[in-house]
Amino acid sequence: MRVLLFGKTGQVATEILRHAPDDVTVTSLGREAADLMQPGDCAEAVLSAEVDAVVNAAAWTAVDKAESEEDAARVVNGEAPFAMALAAARKGVPFVHVSTDYVFDGQGTDAFTPESPVAPRNAYGRTKLLGEEGVRHAGGRHVILRTSWVFSAHGANFVKTMLRLGREREAVDVVDDQVGGPTPAAAIADACLGIARALTDGAEGGTHHLSGSPDVSWADFARAIMEEAGLPRRVNPIPTSAWPTLAKRPLNSRMSGASLERAFGIARPDWRAGLRDVLRELGA
Numbered sequence: 001m002r003v004l005l006f007g008k009t010g011q012v013a014t015e016i017l018r019h020a021p022d023d024v025t026v027t028s029l030g031r032e033a034a035d036l037m038q039p040g041d042c043a044e045a046v047l048s049a050e051v052d053a054v055v056n057a058a059a060w061t062a063v064d065k066a067e068s069e070e071d072a073a074r075v076v077n078g079e080a081p082f083a084m085a086l087a088a089a090r091k092g093v094p095f096v097h098v099s100t101d102y103v104f105d106g107q108g109t110d111a112f113t114p115e116s117p118v119a120p121r122n123a124y125g126r127t128k129l130l131g132e133e134g135v136r137h138a139g140g141r142h143v144i145l146r147t148s149w150v151f152s153a154h155g156a157n158f159v160k161t162m163l164r165l166g167r168e169r170e171a172v173d174v175v176d177d178q179v180g181g182p183t184p185a186a187a188i189a190d191a192c193l194g195i196a197r198a199l200t201d202g203a204e205g206g207t208h209h210l211s212g213s214p215d216v217s218w219a220d221f222a223r224a225i226m227e228e229a230g231l232p233r234r235v236n237p238i239p240t241s242a243w244p245t246l247a248k249r250p251l252n253s254r255m256s257g258a259s260l261e262r263a264f265g266i267a268r269p270d271w272r273a274g275l276r277d278v279l280r281e282l283g284a
């Protein structure tokens with residue numbers, strides 16, 4: 001299978017490049033080769049590639065910055081995926097697109113299913129939702145894979161932030177009323193490649209969720225990070241109101257993985273095992 005991958009340096013893209021089995025050739029396009037601020041160039045890249053599937057793992061992921069730069073984030077997260085998906089549909093190749101729990105409003109305590117109503121609370125979520133709508137509207141065979149709280153040994157993520165704070169401070173304050181599933185980027189990479197292969201073999205597309213299990217609060221996650229890394233730091237649980245940010249975050253990010261398991265045989269990964277792998281890789 002030949003895969004065209006948007007994204008090269010990001011957490012998920014890096015793991016896709018590392019995880020591709022021998023019979024999968026991945027051509028990855030970084031910002032220099034395909035700037036998502038130029039959706040027409042992205043479409044052109046799809047149309048001119050000799051591939052069996054397209055995966056988009058590039059996105060504007062700076063959640064707070066999207067509040068003041070929503071127009072740019074909309075191009076990257078909304079218009080570019082639409083252009084890619086239209087080109088993939090025209091070519092007749094399947095498209096795998098990664099999306100987020102932040103398309104939900106975070107009300108209640110039930111796990112969101114792919115059919116749950118969407119109502120993003122922030123600019124990043126709105127732009128990612130626009131991307132989802134574009135991918136569906138493009139009309140080709142596709143999977144939209146919503147995930148959450150991604151971590152890995154590369155790039156910026158909560159695990160690396162906590163390790164840094166854990167080395168600098170005696171105690172860290174972390175919100176305890178936002179709950180979700182931390183997800184190893186490696187598991188998302190495996191899922192993207194598995195889904196791409198299944199789609200090229202004729203599997204039906206749709207929208208699915210993949211988040212790590214069990215669901216925890218950010219404070220619980222921070223405690224697990226400190227413990228696994230052997231950093232004897234106190235994690236003080238605080239309410240979201242005590243951690244003001246430009247973008248509002250959903251309180252409930254629980255997502256059901258049932259449809260993904262039914263359709264593609266991919267179960268929710270245990271984030272604790274993924275965390276141990278990442279800490280080992282970081283030498284922490």
Ligand SMILES: NC(=O)C1=CN([C@@H]2O[C@H](COP(=O)(O)OP(=O)(O)OC[C@H]3O[C@@H](n4cnc5c(N)ncnc54)[C@H](OP(=O)(O)O)[C@@H]3O)[C@@H](O)[C@H]2O)C=CC1
Pocket residue numbers: 007008009010011012013030031034035036037056057058059060061076098099100101128146147148149150151155156185
């Ligand atoms: N991180 C998370 O916690 C979550 C992420 N997701 C989704 O998962 C997917 C992968 O996220 P993740 O791997 O964490 O992302 P990262 O933040 O690690 O990386 C983002 C990638 O997108 C690229 N990118 C950003 N803007 C552009 C642009 N204008 N043109 C070309 N490339 C661009 C970056 O390139 P460069 O290095 O050049 O900036 C980088 O490779 C995204 O769709 C994201 O929305 C979903 C839920 C949670």
Ligand SMILES: Cc1cn([C@H]2C[C@H](O)[C@@H](COP(=O)(O)OP(=O)(O)O[C@H]3O[C@@H](C)C(=O)[C@@H](O)[C@H]3O)O2)c(=O)[nH]c1=O
Pocket residue numbers: 061062063100101102147148149150157158161165172173174175178218243249
């Ligand atoms: C660093 C820090 C954060 N927090 C809070 C802020 C926030 O509510 C939560 C997580 O912080 P982050 O800045 O890592 O979160 P954030 O950038 O919002 O993470 C999100 O990124 C996008 C791309 C997604 O799609 C989401 O699934 C989610 O992973 O923890 C603390 O309470 N204490 C701290 O010391």
